[in-house]
Amino acid sequence: MHATPTVPSVSAEQNGSLHAKERVVNDFSIQVATVNGSGSQTANNVLMRTIFQMGVPVSGKNLFPSNIAGLPTWFTIRASKEGYIGRKKEIDFFVAMNAETAQEDALKLAPGSALVYDEPLKLNELRSDLHFYAVPFDKLVGPVCPEAKLRKLVKNMIYDGVVAHLLGLDLEEMRKALFKQFGARKKKAAELNWGAVAAGKEYAEKNLTKTDPFWIEPMDRTGGKLIIEGNTAAALGCLFAGVTVLTWYPITPSSTLAEALISYLGRFRREAETGKGTYAVVQAEDELAAVGMAIGAGWAGARSMTCTSGPGVSLMSEFVGLAYYAEIPTVIIDVQRVGPSTGLPTRTMQGDIMSNALLSHGDCKHPVLFPSSPEECFTMAQECFDLAERFQTPVFMNMDLDLGMNNWMSDAFPYPEKPIARGKVLTAEDLDRLGGFARYQDVDGDGVAYRTLPGTKHQQAAYFTRGTGHNEKAVYSEREDDWIHNMDRLARKFETLRHQISAPLASDKPGAKIGLVSCGTSRWAMEESSDQLSREYGTEVSWLRLRAYPFGDELAAFIDRHERVYIIDQNRDAQLLGLMRLDLDAARVAKLRSVRYYGGLPLDARTVTDEIVMQEGL
Amino acid sequence: MSAAPAPPKKTNHIGLEVLNYRGGKTTLCAGCGHNAITERLIDAFWEMGVEPHQVAKMSGIGCSSKTPAYFLSQSHGFNAVHGRAPAVATGALLGNHQMRCVVVSGDGDTASIGLGQFMHMLRRNVPLIYIIENNGVYGLTKGQFSATADVGAKLKTGTVNELPPIDCCLAGIELGATLVARSFSGDKRQLSAILRAAIAHNGLSVIDIISPCVTFNDHEGSTKSYAYMKDHEEPLHELDFVPGFSDIEVEIAEGESRVVELHDGSKLLLHKLEHDYDPTSKIHALEVLHESTQRNEVLTGIIYIDRGKQTLTEMLDIVDEPLATLAEHRVRPSREVLELINEEFR
Numbered sequence: 011m012h013a014t015p016t017v018p019s020v021s022a023e024q025n026g027s028l029h030a031k032e033r034v035v036n037d038f039s040i041q042v043a044t045v046n047g048s049g050s051q052t053a054n055n056v057l058m059r060t061i062f063q064m065g066v067p068v069s070g071k072n073l074f075p076s077n078i079a080g081l082p083t084w085f086t087i088r089a090s091k092e093g094y095i096g097r098k099k100e101i102d103f104f105v106a107m108n109a110e111t112a113q114e115d116a117l118k119l120a121p122g123s124a125l126v127y128d129e130p131l132k133l134n135e136l137r138s139d140l141h142f143y144a145v146p147f148d149k150l151v152g153p154v155c156p157e158a159k160l161r162k163l164v165k166n167m168i169y170d171g172v173v174a175h176l177l178g179l180d181l182e183e184m185r186k187a188l189f190k191q192f193g194a195r196k197k198k199a200a201e202l203n204w205g206a207v208a209a210g211k212e213y214a215e216k217n218l219t220k221t222d223p224f225w226i227e228p229m230d231r232t233g234g235k236l237i238i239e240g241n242t243a244a245a246l247g248c249l250f251a252g253v254t255v256l257t258w259y260p261i262t263p264s265s266t267l268a269e270a271l272i273s274y275l276g277r278f279r280r281e282a283e284t285g286k287g288t289y290a291v292v293q294a295e296d297e298l299a300a301v302g303m304a305i306g307a308g309w310a311g312a313r314s315m316t317c318t319s320g321p322g323v324s325l326m327s328e329f330v331g332l333a334y335y336a337e338i339p340t341v342i343i344d345v346q347r348v349g350p351s352t353g354l355p356t357r358t359m360q361g362d363i364m365s366n367a368l369l370s371h372g373d374c375k376h377p378v379l380f381p382s383s384p385e386e387c388f389t390m391a392q393e394c395f396d397l398a399e400r401f402q403t404p405v406f407m408n409m410d411l412d413l414g415m416n417n418w419m420s421d422a423f424p425y426p427e428k429p430i431a432r433g434k435v436l437t438a439e440d441l442d443r444l445g446g447f448a449r450y451q452d453v454d455g456d457g458v459a460y461r462t463l464p465g466t467k468h469q470q471a472a473y474f475t476r477g478t479g480h481n482e483k484a485v486y487s488e489r490e491d492d493w494i495h496n497m498d499r500l501a502r503k504f505e506t507l508r509h510q511i512s513a514p515l516a517s518d519k520p521g522a523k524i525g526l527v528s529c530g531t532s533r534w535a536m537e538e539s540s541d542q543l544s545r546e547y548g549t550e551v552s553w554l555r556l557r558a559y560p561f562g563d564e565l566a567a568f569i570d571r572h573e574r575v576y577i578i579d580q581n582r583d584a585q586l587l588g589l590m591r592l593d594l595d596a597a598r599v600a601k602l603r604s605v606r607y608y609g610g611l612p613l614d615a616r617t618v619t620d621e622i623v624m625q626e627g628l
Numbered sequence: 629m630s631a632a633p634a635p636p637k638k639t640n641h642i643g644l645e646v647l648n649y650r651g652g653k654t655t656l657c658a659g660c661g662h663n664a665i666t667e668r669l670i671d672a673f674w675e676m677g678v679e680p681h682q683v684a685k686m687s688g689i690g691c692s693s694k695t696p697a698y699f700l701s702q703s704h705g706f707n708a709v710h711g712r713a714p715a716v717a718t719g720a721l722l723g724n725h726q727m728r729c730v731v732v733s734g735d736g737d738t739a740s741i742g743l744g745q746f747m748h749m750l751r752r753n754v755p756l757i758y759i760i761e762n763n764g765v766y767g768l769t770k771g772q773f774s775a776t777a778d779v780g781a782k783l784k785t786g787t788v789n790e791l792p793p794i795d796c797c798l799a800g801i802e803l804g805a806t807l808v809a810r811s812f813s814g815d816k817r818q819l820s821a822i823l824r825a826a827i828a829h830n831g832l833s834v835i836d837i838i839s840p841c842v843t844f845n846d847h848e849g850s851t852k853s854y855a856y857m858k859d860h861e862e863p864l865h866e867l868d869f870v871p872g873f874s875d876i877e878v879e880i881a882e883g884e885s886r887v888v889e890l891h892d893g894s895k896l897l898l899h900k901l902e903h904d905y906d907p908t909s910k911i912h913a914l915e916v917l918h919e920s921t922q923r924n925e926v927l928t929g930i931i932y933i934d935r936g937k938q939t940l941t942e943m944l945d946i947v948d949e950p951l952a953t954l955a956e957h958r959v960r961p962s963r964e965v966l967e968l969i970n971e972e973f974r
Contacts, residue, residue, distance in 0.1 A: 236973035252959035254951035286947040290722040295748040299715040306719025311952030422970040464704035476707040
């Protein structure tokens with residue numbers, strides 16, 4: 011499949027003719043093109059939150075360059091009365107603020123789209139099949155912002171006012187959103203920016219005649235919900251999981267996860283009486299050290315973690331094999347970006363599915379959780395820590411840049427009802443009762459042995475941890491039978507885990523012969539595509555979303571219930587499908603097909619639908 | 629007739645015999661310098677009366693890294709990956725900052741593959757004892773040069789090293805270790821005093837110990853051989869150590885000795901040899917090291933000590949108890965906190 015997501019295609023909702031009489035309400039996408047570092051993020055967030063506060067389901071996707079300031083950036087807001095929060099491929103309403111990309115942007119739009127642009131760009135001369143709205147931003151910003159050096163930042167707020175008028179947004183909600191964005195301490199800045207919004211609104215009222223069909227009208231579908239980035243949600247999950255040691259190395263797109271967690275730890279994990287922390291954070295010198303420290307801390311009994319992205323995972327490879335074989339708990343959160351190599355650091359991909367599951371040399375496999383939403387980032391981060399300690403093994407949480415760094419609408423986070431699971435740890439009292447222990451002995455038949463923590467005051471507590479061959483008593487051994495015995499137990503442990511990790515969730519459609527399977531953020535495009543195929547092609551398509559590796563038995567059962575199953579991958583090499591090939595029997599593998607996208611943008615439903623239509627000949 | 633009563637067993641001040649500090653049988657070559665260091669470690673921990681369960685023994689990969697299995701069998705040990713013991717040890721101390729930690733490394737482990745981790749451990753002043761069993765060669769892979777091999781040193785094959793050595797003591801002093809010493813595995817008295825001082829010290833101790841490899845680097849032309857050390861070792865001072873728990877009165881001859889008081893009240897006595905040496909001056913320490921290298925001498929003794937610097941775990945301002953075993957109510961914020969956070973995103 012081709013990685014050409016920006017080629018325009020006319021959506022079903024749009025008929026392409028100008029001056030359409032039919033109103034398109036709460037079901038379109040807005041894209042704003044600006045320059046990186048111009049403060050446009052505030053204007054974009056205010057716009058998005060206004061729609062959200064009007065009760066309309068919304069999502070925001072920031073397409074930004076790997077650069078501090080000066081390069082083009084695009085922010086896409088999707089309003090969807092149906093509640094679809096995946097990316098929408100078609101752009102319906104465009105705001106062109108970046109002279110550098112304006113022409114190309116304008117030419118890509120589908121006929122019938124709306125285009126707000128900076129007047130001097132004269133985009134209306136390029137084509138005639140769009141709804142054009144020219145706004146003299148530089149003229150408008152002067153009077154509302156006397157301080158010249160702030161004008162670049164304030165200018166962007168003007169388009170919020172223009173768009174508010176054109177789409178019928180509730181100005182009071184926009185004002186609330188703006189003041190929330192600036193916070194209580196920046197009231198003066200908020201007032202200045204509100205002046206710009208008002209100026210934009212006033213200009214639009216007096217000078218622009220609405221010809222496009224796009225409107226936002228109040229709904230009641232966002233009450234109680236949050237707007238949050240996945241990285242923040244994951245950080246909160248770690249906070250409530252009781253993380254005690256975070257060791258990390260900065261890398262896009264995972265840095266904001268660590269930074270959010272550090273900030274929450276500072277706020278909520280310093281004890282009132284002493285001011286001392288119930289946590290330790292070290293910014294390591296590289297990812298090798300970051301994961302090495304996390305492993306050392308896990309060995310000592312801490313709830314330890316690191317977070318990184320693909321290049322970091324590659325560096326962690328040797329250490330993760332040690333933790334697997336020496337059986338040490340730790341949590342590794344991988345916020346995936348586009349690789350190989352440095353690749354596209356600010357674009358999204360599911361490129362590390364294979365490496366998370368099988369990282370390191372020799373026989374290695376690791377549990378991987380695939381959150382699809384901020385809420386799952388929150389709950390699965392907790393699951394990661396519990397699994398790591400219960401199964402004494404490194405556990406990956408496989409996120410991606412789309413989930414981690416974009417704004418998502420989410421249910422409020424539920425307070426964890428289950429106590430923290432610390433796994434099979436023997437205390438000095440236990441050792442008195444048992445008269446000793448063998449570190450790698452499968453006492454309970456589930457493959458999970460008992461461990462002691464350093465510092466346990468007992469003559470039999472100590473054992474020697476090593477990455478070299480060892481027997482049940484943790485004594486060095488090069489014996490063939492010891493090696494096989496141990497590797498078989500590790501495999502048994504993984505089988506036990508298979509039934510205790512988040513199971514796949516399926517949605518069968520009546521009479522459906524084909525099914526879709528995905529993990530992580532592909533969920534949103536998959537579910538919407540299933541609806542598109544039903545609505546537009548009359549083809550019922552079931553879906554199943556995998557929430558973890560090892561895959562639960564439900565995957566095989568789902569394949570059995572369908573004639574053909576399409577595995578959706580956000581990578582070139584069909585990594586999720588590849589992992590299934592290792593786990594499933596040949597008859598089931600024969601039923602699998604592949605849908606792949608690897609252009610770096612969040613996967614959209616239309617791309618999936620078009621591919622299914624082509625392969626199925628619909 | 630009754631049997632003669634067994635002689636009373638010799639115990640340390642916490643009532644443990646030296647047996648409690650021993651480990652598994654060594655699998656290194658007979659005569660390996662590392663075995664002598666292992667013996668000194670056993671004695672030092674025993675003499676200092678450290679609780680074995682309070683010690684974590686860490687290592688990387690190499691002959692030296694095998695040795696934690698040969699001492700303190702009642703202490704948890706961790707033989708990790710090549711050159712990465714600093715990270716694992718740092719993490720272990722984050723998890724439980726009440727533990728004492730000893731890392732045994734080698735010259736390949738520290739100065740080649742693990743140089744980055746070594747340097748950052750120095751910078752953080754991680755409170756642990758870092759021992760470098762330095763023989764200038766890779767033993768387990770059969771005798772290649774390491775990065776501490778001296779210029780002109782010759783392998784058994786006749787290959788001559790032409791690259792300058794990395795001096796781990798220089799790095800230690802420059803980058804933040806707070807006790808830096810060099811010794812020789814064959815110098816029992818000096819090494820014992822240094823190890824006990826390191827146990828008494830609060831902060832990172834880096835101890836570079838020349839430890840000849842009898843199989844690959846103890847021949848004519850080696851600069852890390854027993855014979856070479858015999859001719860080239862140049863002690864800075866004669867050392868005595870008086871533990872804090874003993875009631876021995878220390879008498880000092882004016883102008884002949886210096887007394888360095890350590891964190892736990894122990895005293896390190898530095899008896900003057902040719903010159904008086906003050907190990908608390910960083911600049912002077914760097915100077916004497918450079919000068920001795922120019923003279924082709926191997927300077928040994930306590931080269932540098934800084935008793936005031938904050939350690940990593942102190943800097944992090946952690947609660948008194950180990951993080952590893954904090955109860956749930958101390959690590960999971962309340963329902964009210966989550967509600968407050970949810971509200972911030974609505």
